[in-house]
Amino acid sequence: MTSDMATRARHSPGDEGTDTAGRRARWRSAARWEVGLVVVLIGVLVFGAGESSTFVDPTTFFYLGINIGYIAIMALPMTLIVMTGEIDLSVASMLGLSGSVLGVLWHHGWSFVPAVVVALLVGALGGALNGILVAKAGLPSIAVTIGTLTLFRGLAEILLGSLTVPAAGDRQFPAALTNIGVAPIPGTQLSYTTVIFLVLAVVCGVVLHATPLGRAMHAVGLQPEAAQFSGIRVRRIKFWLYVVSGVVCAFAGMLLTLQNSSVSYSAGTGLELNVVAIVLFGGVSIFGGRGTVVGVVLSVAIFGALQMALTQLNVQPEIQNIITGALLLISVVVPNGGEAIGRLRERIKRK
Amino acid sequence: MHRVAGIAIAAVLASVSIVACSSSTGGGAGNTGAATAGGIKKGLTVYFIPKDTQNPYEVLADQGGQKALAEVGGKVVVSSGTQDTAAAQIPSIQAAIQAHAAAIAIAGNDPSALCPSLNQASRAGIKIVSFDSDINCGSSPDHLFINQADTRQIGTSEVDLLAKQINSTGQIAILSAAASATNQNAWIGYMKQQLAKYPNMKLVTTVYGNDDPATSLTVLQGLLSAYPDLKGIISPTTVGISTAAQYFDTHKDIAAKIVLTGLGLPSQMKSYVLDGTVKSFELWNPSNLGYLAGYAAASLASGSASLQTGASFKAGSLGSYQVAAASGTTGPSVVLGPPTVFDASNISQFNF
């Protein structure tokens, strides 16, 4: 979707490329966006604390982690993929497929660790399928991942059908592990998934912003042809990013299964658009090459806190949909809107 | 640039504040106040968590619950999501815990995924009641299932109703909802058992319409094309039966060949019954179901009802109900009553 030179023209002036001047300009605009996100986050927190009597309960933070932790984990590889100018819409279906693999193996008496290993392997294989089709065969990622979104969910349905595993009388998942769904880390209100997310976010952030690999990803997103010519192994990077995405989503599927103490084939249906919305609202450009992990973390916090506050206030869930859409619009209108006004001014000046 | 940003952010925050101020705040008083007649405390707050906030059947049940709690000086908070998933209901359970609700009445989208959260609620002292669609959590949390009708009776009566109309002979099929819906699978299980009593009737397949009219129509058409000798269809879901009825209504030749029955809302099915497309179908009053669930929740929270077999409690104008023993995967339950059969003679009397 973004491999054409012409679309590069839609980037704002100031990212001349991957040289230091370009990088500095991008940092400046990213910093502006993150400051905006911090303001919005503070606004949401103030709103929540002010309107809802239970927002400031310590358990709010724990529940927030439970609700959004596993989604946030999927947002991290998505961030890297979008940075390179691609997209992965199959994330939620892979979550469901890996959960179904885990479930069906558990149902047949496998022990937990081998079943999880197989589930993660399935994640890697699914990611590799995406990677081969997008990176090696050069097919458009939006179309491919819509296909794998359907395929993975379909495979999950074949595996589990109408089953929910485990049923009440069957062998349950190890209690020590399913504890992550009911108790925070002792002494804190942090859910285990929150901590896992933060650790992964740090890793992701370091890779993206402080390593040559990360710089390569920026370059691939900004100017794919130039990146190719400058020796960056574009296809290899994209391929492995999809594999990583598959494994991470499989891991998130395992976490969700433990959190709920059960799994059915429809786990996570429809979440891919939530993940995309979170990443885009975090300031990651859909064209690639721009965005920060900090922005995505802030975006996760905003979406999570907003959902908590609105549910506590018993606001109609339809309104939550409208707000998600509005936030998404704002995330792209604001940076582009400024340019549009600038263009209008120029046209008026010329007249 | 900054002006646009400012305006945009202000607009979002303003609209969110307007919206928040115009909706009721969640949370309630909990278990305060003196007991009323029937031993129910005043001022109880019960969280009703339906499958989703839009399903008309669920909406009727919620309204019944609101009526019940209003009668005993309490209140209901209806909270759920827009999609029929467990993930959409868990935040509502959390809100109930944080609001120190007296009880939760939930129609489960998933038999098991809600158990960890409901367990937490139970340990926090919140009484758990399930209605319409049960949860299968084993021994914890303790909960009371408000069954719309005896599960077995729903299954057997559906088959009996169809058998009468097709002379107990021929191929039949089931048009169901979601493949994982607890109630659907329970009823279908009993239907299959009952079919054993009719050696000349054969269940050829079950198709799943996911409670979505478009999907239901597609699977129905495929069904009709795959089994040309089909004599009867049971659709134990209001969306499935109304979709099939509409199709039969516009393809009278099929209506002449195949008998359609199932569980349907009288308001949706009225025209089909009056013009003969569908002879009869069953249901119960979803509003009564919610009403009963409301009283059960309030009584449990007040200590005037318990989960012991044979324990009884009063449910307002519906009278007294007794707790039935646990059996199979179902825990202690209360049955609303036998299903009502709707046909041309009585359908005009109902407006739900």
Add this chain to the structure above:
Amino acid sequence: MSTDTAARPVRRFESLLRARELGIAIVIVLVVAITAVRNSNFLDAQSVQQLLSGAALIALLSVGETMVIITRNVDLSVGSTVGLSAYVFGDLFKYQHISVVAGFAVGIVLGAVVGAVNGLVTTVLRVPSLVVTLAMLYVIRGVDGMIVNGHTIDPTAIPHAFTEVGYRTLFGVPWLAIIVIVVVAVAGYAMRSFRASRDLYAIGSNPEAAALAGIPAGRRVFTAFVISGTLAGLAGALFLALHAQVDNSGGIGYELAVVAAVVVGGVAIFGGSGTVVGAALGALLLNTINQALVASKVSSFWNMAVAGGLLLAAIAFDRWLSLRVARGLKSARGVHRDV
């Protein structure tokens, strides 16, 4: 001489495109034939009518979506628009007793407004259409939910005359299908004959060149979105005719089905090529496969997996085809150079 060698690859390209449409038609016939072998009822008049009317709504949406995707954009809001249009139409029917014609008008205007918003934000604000239409998907779905508010439009509220559109046939072809076929034919003709339509292809193939050639890209893309929205509004009205009932769940998931149909139909997701006829055939093929699976008594659990696999195969095939065309063009140019 130069016109000769330049015309050859163009003709070959066009013929390959037509081959794609023919190819899809052949696959449809094959699927029907194979299924009919296992179940002869699949060839019944009834069955064929179902194949046509079942695909009608998605095929209708595919026409507008094709125009949008050709310009290298995408419209993900169509499903929500269908749902909103269907419910508003039904609501006005039930409570305001408006006429059928007025109802269609309302649905179409509603869709056009949504399309206009999508088009404006995409072209004037230069916002990526994926994001805009994704946001609109959420917003419209939410607005629909607020309007519906737990209610449902029952068949009793819909006059029979209206629902007849959903099932009556003319010479054995369902009216629903006839309406869609007319729309596809008109759109197909327009896409081949009008200069504005060729502009759409140019914008999608090479936006910079198109701008340099003086093509008013903003206006063209805006029009494409308005058409997509309008057809979604129309599809909403037809949804009500077909199902005779609607609540808040109308149209959910349609956007992915439409994109899948369009891709299977040979429209390149990067823009610049594809036809509305191909897209409509793609919709027909996907629905045929769905119904064929059920008619062949394949467990319904397999539907999604098969659909996903098919989509991937279609994308790969498309790519292979366009590579062949590119190679063909290159070799033709090479021949020209040698001479």
